[in-house]
Amino acid sequence: xxxxxxxxxxxxxxxxxxxxxxxxxxxxxxxxxxxxxxxxxxxxxxxxxxxxxxxxxxxxxxxxxxxxxxxxxxxxxxxxxxxxxxxxxxxxxxxxxxxxxxxxxxxxxxxxxxxxxxxxxxxxxxxxxxxxxxxxxxxxxxxxxxxxxxxxxxxxxxxxxxxxxxxxxxxxxxxxxxxxxxxxxxxxxxxxxxxxxxxxxxxxxxxxxxxxxxxxxxxxxxxxxxxxxxxxxxxxxxxxxxxxxxxxxxxxxxxxxxxxxxxxxxxxxxxxxxxxxxxxxxxxxxxxxxxxxxxxxxxxxxxxxxxxxxxxxxxxxxxxxxxxxxxxxxxxxxxxxxxxxxxxxxxxxxxxxxxxxxxxxxxxxxxxxxxxxxxxxxxxxxxxxxxxxxxxxxxxxxxxxxxxxxxxxxxxxxxxxx
Amino acid sequence: xxxxxxxxxxxxxxxxxxxxxxxxxxxxxxxxxxxxxxxxxxxxxxxxxxxxxxxxxxxxxxxxxxxxxxxxxxxxxxxxxxxxxxxxxxxxxxxxxxxxxxxxxxxxxxxxxxxxxxxxxxxxxxxxxxxxxxxxxxxxxxxxxxxxxxxxxxxxxxxxxxxxxxxxxxxxxxxxxxxxxxxxxxxxxxxxxxxxxxxxxxxxxxxxxxxxxxxxxxxxxxxxxxxxxxxxxxxxxxxxxxxxxxxxxxxxxxxxxxxxxxxxxxx
Numbered sequence: 037x038x039x040x041x042x043x044x045x046x047x048x049x050x051x052x053x054x055x056x057x058x059x060x061x062x063x064x065x066x067x068x069x070x071x072x073x074x075x076x077x078x079x080x081x082x083x084x085x086x087x088x089x090x091x092x093x094x095x096x097x098x099x100x101x102x103x104x105x106x107x108x109x110x111x112x113x114x115x116x117x118x119x120x121x122x123x124x125x126x127x128x129x130x131x132x133x134x135x136x137x138x139x140x141x142x143x144x145x146x147x148x149x150x151x152x153x154x155x156x157x158x159x160x161x162x163x164x165x166x167x168x169x170x171x172x173x174x175x176x177x178x179x180x181x182x183x184x185x186x187x188x189x190x191x192x193x194x195x196x197x198x199x200x201x202x203x204x205x206x207x208x209x210x211x212x213x214x215x216x217x218x219x220x221x222x223x224x225x226x227x228x229x230x231x232x233x234x235x236x237x238x239x240x241x242x243x244x245x246x247x248x249x250x251x252x253x254x255x256x257x258x259x260x261x262x263x264x265x266x267x268x269x270x271x272x273x274x275x276x277x278x279x280x281x282x283x284x285x286x287x288x289x290x291x292x293x294x295x296x297x298x299x300x301x302x303x304x305x306x307x308x309x310x311x312x313x314x315x316x317x318x319x320x321x322x323x324x325x326x327x328x329x330x331x332x333x334x335x336x337x338x339x340x341x342x343x344x345x346x347x348x349x350x351x352x353x354x355x356x357x358x359x360x361x362x363x364x365x366x367x368x369x370x371x372x373x374x375x376x377x378x379x380x381x382x383x384x385x386x387x388x389x390x391x392x393x394x395x396x397x398x399x400x401x402x403x404x405x406x407x408x409x410x411x412x413x414x415x416x417x418x419x420x421x422x423x424x425x426x427x428x429x430x431x432x433x434x435x436x437x438x439x440x441x442x443x444x445x446x447x448x449x450x451x452x453x454x
Numbered sequence: 455x456x457x458x459x460x461x462x463x464x465x466x467x468x469x470x471x472x473x474x475x476x477x478x479x480x481x482x483x484x485x486x487x488x489x490x491x492x493x494x495x496x497x498x499x500x501x502x503x504x505x506x507x508x509x510x511x512x513x514x515x516x517x518x519x520x521x522x523x524x525x526x527x528x529x530x531x532x533x534x535x536x537x538x539x540x541x542x543x544x545x546x547x548x549x550x551x552x553x554x555x556x557x558x559x560x561x562x563x564x565x566x567x568x569x570x571x572x573x574x575x576x577x578x579x580x581x582x583x584x585x586x587x588x589x590x591x592x593x594x595x596x597x598x599x600x601x602x603x604x605x606x607x608x609x610x611x612x613x614x615x616x617x618x619x620x621x622x623x624x625x626x627x628x629x630x631x632x633x634x635x636x637x638x639x640x641x642x643x644x645x646x647x648x649x650x651x652x653x654x655x656x657x658x659x660x661x662x663x664x665x666x667x668x669x670x671x672x673x674x675x676x677x678x679x680x681x682x683x684x685x686x687x688x689x690x691x692x693x694x695x696x697x698x699x700x701x702x703x704x705x706x707x708x709x710x711x712x713x714x715x716x717x718x719x720x721x
Binding site for chain 2: 107108109172173174175176178179180182186188189190199200203204247248251
């Protein structure tokens with residue numbers, strides 16, 4: 037069931053398999069707009085077959101917009117989407133920026149752009165011709181797992197999963213058999229007759245996954261797939277989802293604001309803020325060397341930006357942090373990040389002497405439990421979070437407003453070019 | 455506990471209570487009177503009378519046909535009004551709902567002018583196909599459709615607006631084209647609204663009087679529906695009028711009961 041019996045003509049653009057997208061979506065405020073100045077998403081995204089990429093970012097960063105553009109539920113203002121060599125969306129000069137957020141299909145798009153089915157026949161030399169191309173969602177061969185699953189309430193689980201295969205030309209019996217097989221694969225054998233309302237959150241999530249995968253999509257999109265689940269179910273479902281993503285031969289893009297989901301499920305992370313990618317890389321590099329406050333907070337690091345010179349980083353506030361190693365890339369004197377973990381911060385009542393080169397006076401802004409330790413928010417020349425043991429906290433008698441000395445060993449601070 | 459609650463409850467001001475009670479009595483008493491005055495013992499015999507049966511049969515057939523026509527054309531209208539994005543949509547909506555407030559007689563006159571032998575549509579029909587629409591059973595159905603379709607459109611449009619379009623997007627990503635999305639997702643999801651609209655539309659068609667008598671006349675067997683028969687019977691045979699009225703009242707009550715949740719439940 038390759039099944040993409042699509043009237044969209046293949047137009048081998050590049051030999052590359054997988055997804056190659058340059059997403060540009062512009063819109064005025066209104067609808068889902070984020071701020072008064074309107075919203076612009078610009079994101080380059082390449083995903084190889086079998087690879088899972090997570091778009092990680094705070095709410096409103098444009099993750100969901102990116103997903104909707106890929107799925108064909110929203111039109112690009114500029115850029116392109118190419119999946120396995122087929123151009124799915126590439127606005128021509130005429131489409132311009134006048135496309136609104138609401139455009140989601142050919143009927144809304146300007147009619148001159150999309151005669152007939154919404155797909156313009158490509159010219160033989162498609163790569164030269166910058167004609168407008170737009171393949172509607174039903175012809176894209178892209179599977180989507182929506183945030184709240186959107187299982188059809190009037191259909192039972194098996195018919196929900198069979199919906200896609202049916203549309204791709206399978207007979208009723210075949211499609212049901214295929215769907216039953218998929219329900220079995222997600223561990224829901226015997227739940228086929230249940231309506232979505234009779235399924236638990238975790239079960240509904242798995243039906244949604246089965247429904248999206250049952251069409252053998254070349255690209256699987258997941259929008260906050262675990263966000264609606266409670267903590268326990270989340271754990272099990274995440275492991276399950278990971279198994280299916282690993283087994284999925286196509287490309288996958290996962291949108292999440294939960295770093296744990298991103299780290300556990302994806303091969304590669306793209307961090308998005310305000311509509312653009314601010315950092316990209318595998319889990320290790322992103323978490324070890326965060327480039328924005330958002331990601332630093334997510335992975336629990338204190339992050340500062342300043343001017344590097346040798347083994348020091350001078351922050352805007354005047355504070356100088358000393359590192360053990362010179363900045364990565366040796367000669368680099370210039371803008372740099374310095375990061376250290378809250379657990380690397382030691383607190384004292386009196387100014388300490390000895391090895392730590394980085395000591396400063398700070399006032400305690402807040403104290404609360406954080407797992408097994410106590411998280412202390414420090415104010416002062418260097419705002420930072422410090423983790424100390426409950427015993428230490430008790431000994432120091434920490435309370436808001438109190439003044440303490442903070443120290444971080446040079447070896448605990450990583451600095452890297454901005 | 456309940457005693458204190460009762461004591462605490464605000465008393466209803468007499469200035470509101472008195473008119474409310476009078477108004478309720480005004481609404482309920484006539485209907486009660488109808489039930490009381492009904493010739494219950496002869497009811498079965500009365501109902502079996504041929505003129506009665508003819509009016510009953512004609513009403514059921516024409517109202518059902520009008521409902522079918524309203525579904526056929528009204529659901530697409532509702533879809534257009536709810537989902538379409540074109541200039542003049544609000545004007546169109548206003549036009550569609552005009553028959554809701556238009557005196558039915560005016561509707562009948564308008565239909566007569568359009569479908570009459572010299573009307574824009576009526577003239578060519580008569581000249582080319584020798585078809586005459588006014589004063590036929592077809593005219594009854596058209597008159598009913600004209601006045602009752604807006605009820606269906608309004609109900610279905612409301613249901614469509616309330617439906618979550620993201621389900622339609624989900625269906626599209628699964629490979630469903632626009633028409634399939636409509637038949638397989640949209641329509642099943644708004645089915646309760648469509649059903650309510652159809653029931654309301656049918657009830658309105660059943661009670662249609664003004665447009666029917668103007669456009670279709672009052673011929674027993676072909677255009678004399680129940681409301682028309684009631685009106686005619688009033689002048690000769692009061693008992694018959696009561697029996698027919700009773701049937702129409704019963705239908706109304708049944709319709710209201712079936713729409714209970716949608717129309718009479720407190721918000």
